[in-house]
Amino acid sequence: MRDLLQLEVHDLEVEVLTGIYSEETHLPQPLRISVTADLDMPERFAPDTPLSASKSYIDLKHAATAGLPKDVHFTLIEAVAEHVCETLFVSDKRVQRVEVRIVKLAIAEQGESIGITMVRHRR
Numbered sequence: 767m768r769d770l771l772q773l774e775v776h777d778l779e780v781e782v783l784t785g786i787y788s789e790e791t792h793l794p795q796p797l798r799i800s801v802t803a804d805l806d807m808p809e810r811f812a813p814d815t816p817l818s819a820s821k822s823y824i825d826l827k828h829a830a831t832a833g834l835p836k837d838v839h840f841t842l843i844e845a846v847a848e849h850v851c852e853t854l855f856v857s858d859k860r861v862q863r864v865e866v867r868i869v870k871l872a873i874a875e876q877g878e879s880i881g882i883t884m885v886r887h888r889r
């Protein structure tokens with residue numbers, strides 16, 4: 767089995783224009799987004815191995831925050847997850863798989879978490 771490195775960022779709260787219903791189409795709403803990216807990695811990380819041998823986890827944070835367009839309405843949160851996946855695949859060919867979990871915070875009634883998890887593999 768191949769070794770892999772998983773970069774992770776969890777529980778980012780991001781305002782995104784998303785939703786099916788008319789009351790959701792004008793104002794951004796809060797989503798909780800977590801991202802895991804599977805990366806090819808070198809044979810070994812030595813003490814002096816530079817960051818270029820890996821990938822900054824800050825890139826994941828950027829893909830799920832500033833990298834999301836403010837002026838696009840995403841009908842489904844699936845499309846938000848898709849955008850995050852595409853950003854990471856395009857940014858680095860070593861990224862082989864991306865998992866994005868999105869919880870739509872505004873629809874919780876008693877603290878439950880409602881949303882999706884998308885897993886995409888590089889095609």
Ligand SMILES: Nc1nc2c(c(=O)[nH]1)N=C([C@H](O)[C@@H](O)CO)CN2
Nearest residue numbers: 785786787790841842843844870873
């Ligand atoms: N799989 C999905 N189901 C639903 C979504 C969605 O984005 N993906 N969105 C909605 C509505 O926007 C809802 O959250 C508004 O309360 C319903 N189901």
